[in-house]
């Protein structure tokens with residue numbers, strides 16, 4: 001007896017249904033299961049959604065002066081950090097627009113960066129992902145100003161990009177001594 005015949009005989013014996021009726025019911029149950037389970041969010045996805053919501057609701061925090069390199073990790077990949085983006089050196093908290101700038105979003109490439117050049121040129125070229133706006137024309141600078149105005153209105157400014165972080169001045173005794181010497185000499189002159 002073939003495998004198929006054995007199977008159909010077993011189905012009829014155990015369920016009292018014809019094989020055709022059995023498979024139709026099984027298929028319907030599968031469809032219902034898929035539809036109903038699709039109405040619920042998987043537990044891990046739910047945690048993700050919840051995290052995103054908490055994130056969006058968090059108040060922007062002032063970050064102060066940071067370098068472009070220090071801005072990079074604020075690209076939304078780390079949920080404990082706000083989502084930041086800069087225009088003309090001004091850093092904005094764009095966490096509330098995670099759907100635009102967060103991972104997988106259409107403008108994710110701008111997050112954690114000064115995107116002035118890309119915005120002015122309306123470009124997605126990686127080489128334009130910079131705050132360097134040298135050589136741009138008047139109309140491009142105007143486009144950039146419009147973006148800046150939009151960001152000023154929509155987001156909270158939380159900091160400023162600096163080329164190098166100001167650190168506490170290192171006191172070099174010898175140098176101080178030399179300066180003093182020069183100062184004294186100038187006075188004498």
Ligand code: HEM
Pocket residue numbers: 097100107118119121122123124154
């Ligand atoms: C096919 C071309 C494009 C389409 C259809 C498009 C569409 C959109 C739409 C519908 C929005 C949402 C607007 C809102 O709800 O406030 C948006 C936002 C935005 N677009 Fe585009 N866009 C395009 C190209 C670009 C380009 C080339 C850039 C820059 C390089 C860009 C940068 C942005 C930015 C930064 C936002 C978010 C602004 C915000 O934070 O509110 N878009 N875009």
